Amino acid sequence: MNAQNRQEIGQQLPSIKMKIDQGRIDTYGEAQGENDPIHHDQEWAQKNSMFGGTIAQGMMSMAFISQMITAQFGLYWVNDGVLDVTFLYPVKPGDTISTQGQVVKITESTDGKRITCAINCTNQDDRIVLSGSIEIVV
Amino acid sequence: MMDNLSAEKPLTYDQITLGMALPELEFEISEERIKKYTDAIEDFNPIYFDTEKARASGFTGKVAPPTIAALFILKIYDCLGGQPDGTIHAKQAFHFFGPVYVGETLKTTGTVVKKHTKRGKQYIEVETTSLNSLNDKIVLGRSTFIWP
Numbered sequence: 001m002n003a004q005n006r007q008e009i010g011q012q013l014p015s016i017k018m019k020i021d022q023g024r025i026d027t028y029g030e031a032q033g034e035n036d037p038i039h040h041d042q043e044w045a046q047k048n049s050m051f052g053g054t055i056a057q058g059m060m061s062m063a064f065i066s067q068m069i070t071a072q073f074g075l076y077w078v079n080d081g082v083l084d085v086t087f088l089y090p091v092k093p094g095d096t097i098s099t100q101g102q103v104v105k106i107t108e109s110t111d112g113k114r115i116t117c118a119i120n121c122t123n124q125d126d127r128i129v130l131s132g133s134i135e136i137v138v
Numbered sequence: 139m140m141d142n143l144s145a146e147k148p149l150t151y152d153q154i155t156l157g158m159a160l161p162e163l164e165f166e167i168s169e170e171r172i173k174k175y176t177d178a179i180e181d182f183n184p185i186y187f188d189t190e191k192a193r194a195s196g197f198t199g200k201v202a203p204p205t206i207a208a209l210f211i212l213k214i215y216d217c218l219g220g221q222p223d224g225t226i227h228a229k230q231a232f233h234f235f236g237p238v239y240v241g242e243t244l245k246t247t248g249t250v251v252k253k254h255t256k257r258g259k260q261y262i263e264v265e266t267t268s269l270n271s272l273n274d275k276i277v278l279g280r281s282t283f284i285w286p
Contacts, residue, residue: 018180028178031171032209038224049224058227059208063179066205078204084231
């Protein structure tokens with residue numbers, strides 16, 4: 001178990017950093033069984049999308065958040081965990097995405113300790129691409 | 139509610155109705171899917187691949203990365219003919235109730251709970267319920283899409 005035994009308000013979660021390229025986006029699309037040109041067809045995306053090119057799947061960044069939570073608390077968080085995010089800005093090939101998380105609330109319950117963290121992902125320009133929260137019981 | 143939920147091409151925003159129930163999707167958490175997914179997200183936690191390490195960590199077998207839920211909660215739109223090109227995923231929430239094990243087949247249903255327009259964009263919200271091989275609730279999801 002990777003979890004630290006003590007959590008405290010303000011505690012930072014370990015940041016995960018990932019380089020995004022078209023190959024990763026295509027592999028993710030294969031795993032998901034999707035072939036949406038907004039993710040995979042640069043020419044289509046340039047012509048038809050408001051983003052001017054292909055973008056990564058939103059849930060890919062969510063997966064990085066999940067990795068960050070697991071690195072901090074161990075995978076037991078899935079026994080009772082709520083992950084809630086809004087995708088705010090497109091992630092494009094060439095971006096580097098970093099996750100951030102901070103413990104903002106801790107309450108004791110009959111089930112265990114309920115921990116709430118504010119989380120987000122930023123790109124290389126410190127633009128927030130995803131933000132939200134997680135609430136888990138450890 | 140739409141009578142025919144086996145559309146060959148994606149439904150338009152107007153064709154999607156509030157309360158529409160998406161038919162149950164069965165989705166196998168195969169080792170092949172785990173491999174592809176973990177390659178894409180570069181997450182090589184040994185408990186996804188090694189039974190002994192998973193058991194040593196307190197699980198009964200190899201477990202899937204939690205956000206593999208993204209794969210099956212999006213696959214349910216196949217019955218709508220998929221999602222139209224250019225659909226944007228705006229928001230996502232998951233409530234996890236336990237680990238998903240490699241080799242399990244999950245059953246997911248969905249319901250359109252909200253549709254609205256805002257600032258010229260069309261939004262669809264769908265709630266999903268996924269049951270594991272024991273028919274236990276394992277993941278609830280709420281997805282918001284901007285529908286072209």
